Amino acid sequence: MSQNQIDPRQQMTRMSRRSFLWAGAAALTTWKGIGWLASRMEDNGTPWPFRRALEANDSVAADYFGPQRLAPTFSESKITKEPKANGDYGIDDADFDPNEWTLTVNNVHGKSEPVTVTLDEIRKMPVTTQITEFCCIEGWSQVVQWKGVKLADFAKIYPPSNRSGDDAPDIESHPEKLVRYVAMATPNDGYYVGLDMESALHPQTLLCYEMNGEPLTLEHGAPLRLAIPVKYGVKNIKRIGSITYMDQKPADFWAEQGYDWFCGL
Amino acid sequence: MIRAWGKKEQSIESTEAKPVQIVQKHPLAIRWFHWINFPVLTLMIWSGILIYWAVSGDGTDPANHGKYTITLFGHTLIRFFPDWFYAPGANEKTHNPGLYSLGARLAEGMSWHFLFMWIFAINGLLYVLFVALSGEWRYILPNRNTLKDAIHVVLHDLHLSKKPLPERKFNGAQQIAYTGVIIMGLGSLITGIAIYKPVQASWFTQLLGGYERCRFFHFWLMMFFIMFFMVHFVQVVRAGWNNFRAMITGAELVAEEAR
Numbered sequence: 370m371s372q373n374q375i376d377p378r379q380q381m382t383r384m385s386r387r388s389f390l391w392a393g394a395a396a397l398t399t400w401k402g403i404g405w406l407a408s409r410m411e412d413n414g415t416p417w418p419f420r421r422a423l424e425a426n427d428s429v430a431a432d433y434f435g436p437q438r439l440a441p442t443f444s445e446s447k448i449t450k451e452p453k454a455n456g457d458y459g460i461d462d463a464d465f466d467p468n469e470w471t472l473t474v475n476n477v478h479g480k481s482e483p484v485t486v487t488l489d490e491i492r493k494m495p496v497t498t499q500i501t502e503f504c505c506i507e508g509w510s511q512v513v514q515w516k517g518v519k520l521a522d523f524a525k526i527y528p529p530s531n532r533s534g535d536d537a538p539d540i541e542s543h544p545e546k547l548v549r550y551v552a553m554a555t556p557n558d559g560y561y562v563g564l565d566m567e568s569a570l571h572p573q574t575l576l577c578y579e580m581n582g583e584p585l586t587l588e589h590g591a592p593l594r595l596a597i598p599v600k601y602g603v604k605n606i607k608r609i610g611s612i613t614y615m616d617q618k619p620a621d622f623w624a625e626q627g628y629d630w631f632c633g634l
Numbered sequence: 635m636i637r638a639w640g641k642k643e644q645s646i647e648s649t650e651a652k653p654v655q656i657v658q659k660h661p662l663a664i665r666w667f668h669w670i671n672f673p674v675l676t677l678m679i680w681s682g683i684l685i686y687w688a689v690s691g692d693g694t695d696p697a698n699h700g701k702y703t704i705t706l707f708g709h710t711l712i713r714f715f716p717d718w719f720y721a722p723g724a725n726e727k728t729h730n731p732g733l734y735s736l737g738a739r740l741a742e743g744m745s746w747h748f749l750f751m752w753i754f755a756i757n758g759l760l761y762v763l764f765v766a767l768s769g770e771w772r773y774i775l776p777n778r779n780t781l782k783d784a785i786h787v788v789l790h791d792l793h794l795s796k797k798p799l800p801e802r803k804f805n806g807a808q809q810i811a812y813t814g815v816i817i818m819g820l821g822s823l824i825t826g827i828a829i830y831k832p833v834q835a836s837w838f839t840q841l842l843g844g845y846e847r848c849r850f851f852h853f854w855l856m857m858f859f860i861m862f863f864m865v866h867f868v869q870v871v872r873a874g875w876n877n878f879r880a881m882i883t884g885a886e887l888v889a890e891e892a893r
Contacts, residue, residue, distance in 0.1 A: 377656045381887055384656075388883035392669070399673050419745035426748055433834055440833045441840055502845060504832065507688040507740060510845055599833050627741030629748070634833040 414627030427631035434633060436571050440598035443500045448581060449511035452503075454588040458622065459560025460608045467592045470556070475613040476548070478530040478538050483611075486527070488578065488592050494518040494526065497575055501598040503605065504634055506623075515596040517577035520551075521570045529566070529614030544570055552619030553595060556610030563619030563630065564597070564604065571599050576609070601632040653890040659803065659880040661768065667761035668881065674757060677750050678822075679856055684743025686853065687720065687736040702853055714853075751826065758819045773803045774813055780806040791872075815862050818855050825852040 409416035415423070472486040500514045521540060528538045531546040538547055544566065551569040554561040568574065575596045578585055585591035590607025597604050603623045613619070624630040638658050660668075702714040724732030765771050783806025789795035791807075799805060804812065828839040828848040842848050870878055880886040 377654050377887060381656055381883075381885065384883050384885060385879055392882050395669065403673070403677070414741060415745045419749055422749040423745065430831070430834070435834070438834055438836065441836050441844075502832070504845065506744075508685065508849065623741075627745065629744070634831060 411627075413625050423629040427629055427633075430631055430633045431565060431567075434565075434567055434599075436567055440501050440573055440634070443502070443512045445500065445514065447512045448500060448514055452511050452513055452581070452589075453505075453509070454586075455505065455602070456560075457588065459555030459557060459606075460587070460590065461559070462557055465556070465587075465608070467587065470592050470608075470610075472593060472609060473611040474527050475611060476529065476615060478528045484527055491518055491523070491576060491593065492578065495522045497522075499573060499575070499596075499598075501573060501596070503596075503598070503602055505602040506628065506632065513596070514581050515575050515577045516579035516582075517575040517593075517596065519572060520574045520576055520595075521572060523576055524570065532616055540570065548614050548616040550615050550617065550619050552611075552613040552615060553606050553609050554611050554613075555606065555608050558610075560606060560622050561620060562595075562604050562606045563621040563624070564600070565631070568597065568599050568633065571597070573598050599634055601634060603628070604632050654887045655890045656885045657888050658884055659886045660884050661764075661770065662884060663764050663768075664761070664770065665881060665884060667757055667764065670757050671754070671761070674750055674754050675859065677746055678754055679859065681743040681746035681750070682852075682856055684736055684739045685747060688740035688743070702850070714857075748830075754819075755823055758816075758823065762816065774809060774816075776806070776809045776813055780809050782806070784810050791869075811862065811865070815859075818858055818862070822852065822855045822859075825849075825855065828852075 406418050407416060409418055411417070412420035470488065472488075472491070474484040474486060477484045495518060496516065497519050498514065498516045500512060502510050503513050504510045525540050528540055529547050529551070531538050531543075532548055533546070536546075540547070547566050549566050551564045551566060552561065553564070573596075577590075577594050577596045578592060580586075580589055585594060587608075590609075593609050594607040595605050595609060618630070621630055623632075637655070704711045720737065721732035721735040724730055724735065765774060783800060785806075786795060786797065787799060787805050787807035790797065790799055824838075825842065825848045827835055828842050829845060829852060832839040832845045832848075839845055839848055842851070876887055
């Protein structure tokens with residue numbers, strides 16, 4: 370090594386100093402950035418940058434959603450024995466009498482007043498039975514047989530209006546013209562979910578009165594609950610008291626507490 | 635002049651008196667991909683555990699995490715995770731909350747997981763693209779000598795072989811580990827999509843064995859990442875400062891006579 374060359378050790382020290390300064394700055398920025406993210410003002414139960422991210426994920430999911438894509442179905446032998454009932458939000462009042470129950474449907478096309486529907490009327494609608502996987506947002510899943518009427522069939526009898534309001538709705542051929550959302554709530558409004566119209570009219574979305582070949586029990590949502598396998602379990606509302614068609618994004622019990630609104634699977 | 639990493643380089647400690655030379659070892663892009671991935675993967679594992687803990691259960695309910703156990707001859711050796719892991723040091727009587735608590739933080743876990751998944755995926759894909767296009771894959775992908783080399787490295791590290799380690803950028807054990815961890819990253823991404831959208835991507839989820847199996851794989855990939863990290867950390871400490879510094883500065887001091 371000739372004398373006029375730079376000593377590689379000295380050169381390395383200089384290079385290292387520069388690089389480690391960079392590394393230190395990057396590490397500090399990351400640390401501060403994570404702290405910043407976690408400490409932002411909350412928007413429905415989660416710091417707002419996360420809420421924006423969840424909303425962006427939701428719009429990707431809603432854009433990609435295809436009504437022709439079906440949830441997998443299973444044979445009877447795969448049905449989970451003793452299915453979990455899990456939450457009882459909105460269905461915990463002791464004096465509820467299922468025999469007195471009726472369903473209220475708001476904003477039915479051509480009706481100025483809410484429409485009342487009885488369980489007998491729902492039972493007379495076209496029957497669909499399916500065995501699908503119920504995926505809880507907590508991570509567990511179970512295979513359940515559901516029996517009821519497709520919400521899409523129900524909506525042919527009690528249709529939502531078009532967004533324009535005037536021309537008659539056509540559920541089958543022009544669902545894109547309909548108002549964009551469906552809200553459902555328990556009779557005491559203690560639990561409520563919002564659904565996008567596409568998911569609500571998905572061919573596997575059912576208003577159910579039977580589960581695993583038996584009438585629904587109260588803890589599983591008697592007299593009428595939703596089975597919507599294109600969504601997490603939280604959207605499968607039990608003991609539906611009201612259905613409301615609307616064009617504004619409806620409130621959603623869990624979306625107010627830090628979860629994403631769409632909850633699509 | 636700094637020259638590029640050659641076929642035979644002998645990395646040395648800078649305190650040694652031998653004539654040394656600086657050689658370029660890790661490209662800048664790879665250093666960025668590596669150090670971005672470190673906090674991102676850490677956050678993904680942490681938020682993933684928050685999601686996992688949404689149903690901690692007592693391990694007996696088949697619908698919850700009781701299945702994630704190691705069982706030998708019907709005897710459960712370990713359940714993931716043991717109770718102390720949930721809130722270490724916590725004591726209800728003295729109201730000591732413990733070092734941390736993983737309870738009831740599902741929404742928080744999902745918020746972090748579903749934001750940082752994008753960074754994890756994009757960073758990982760760019761890394762793979764860079765390695766493929768830059769030719770760096772030649773150092774990383776195993777070849778026909780890798781297995782023999784890797785066995786030698788393991789025997790050497792366990793002090794069972796005195797033959798010196800091969801002087802290459804990555805030895806056989808590193809090639810297997812680094813290629814493996816890239817495949818694991820891809821595995822986490824694929825099983826993640828499968829459990830994130832099991833209906834919209836149902837063909838995919840079913841191809842991989844269904845929702846529950848994908849969750850199982852996703853969990854165990856996380857465990858393997860932690861195992862990889864522990865071995866990686868120990869090996870970096872053992873390899874010394876000169877080697878570690880190369881992951882920051884990109885360059886390493888090598889003995890001049892090795893040219």
